[in-house]
Amino acid sequence: MKLGVLTNLYGNLTLAEVLPKLKALGVEAIELGCGGYPGKAHCDPRVLLNDEKAYSEFIALIKSYDMEVSALSCHGNPVHPDKATAKMYDDDFKDAVLLAEKMGIDTVITFSGCPGDHDGAKYPNWVTCPWPEDYLHILDYQWNEVLIPYWKKTAAFCAEHGVTKIAFEMHPGFCVYNTETLLKLRAAVGECIGANFDPSHLIWQGMDICEAIKCLKGCIWHFHAKDTRVDEFNKARIGVLDTKHYSDELNRAWVFRAVGYGHDMQYWRDIVSTLRLCGYDKVMSIEHEDSLMSVDEGLEKAAYFLKRAIMSSPKPGTMSWA
16 A cells, blocks of 8 residues: 555645655655646646647656656536536546546546536535435435436546546535445446545544445545544534534534544554455545644644555465464
8 A cells, every 4th residue: 555645735836846745755646636626736637638748747757756646636516506617527527537548547536516406406405314305306306317317428438538437535515425325326327436435524424434445345446544533522512514614623513634633543554454455455645634734744744644554565465374
């Protein structure tokens, strides 16, 4: 397993400025944002697909630091009810797929997206309960009339261009937000659908991360190393469906933290071990969203922590002691 980083945490710096910082921390792989919410600061497909000189310099720069590109990230909502917004995210995702094809990368990360509640809606509508039954009608519309048809069509486009792994980050606010909804879309669309497994979004939902990994054995395409700290006192008073701004850390039921600041070393060693047991032994890609730490400090502490948790040598083929 390798230590990686989603580079958009340094979106104010050039990739040439970012790579030496990552190399000094022992990072071996980079995940590049190339559209949607992660932005295009370090990887703009429109440029790299149309300017061979820029593309050659881009590839040479990454190779000069001996970095692996673990995936391209293009999180967005391509089924947004606003047609212009949906087209923007869809265009970004397709550009990411074309760039992945050119780079020889088989994995593109995104969100499933979330439609509105009818064809003329203005905003997405994330359903969280089955009653009143209006919500079940919304779910039926979202899944059967929008989500499944879109991803069947888009999965075919991905297959035509060598992207065999569409990695959904299970994120509340979108239709795929837990193991059950990811497997539901995978069953409807095909085996190209898998997870960009980010524990932070599952922790606050009350899920057991190791059990969730086991549930998704064989369809974890990528992994985000990000932690969440649940404030048990606030949770006891208000529950976990907390819409207060992320900056109101003291009063929220939960906040995102750097790895090791939400859970201890044993917790993360169990995650690493379960990933290996379930066949995922690729990259743990740090995503920094800790509002209590600067980017430099959060990344440094997460990298130091994970290097002690990751098993970097291959899994032994035999057990000499047995």
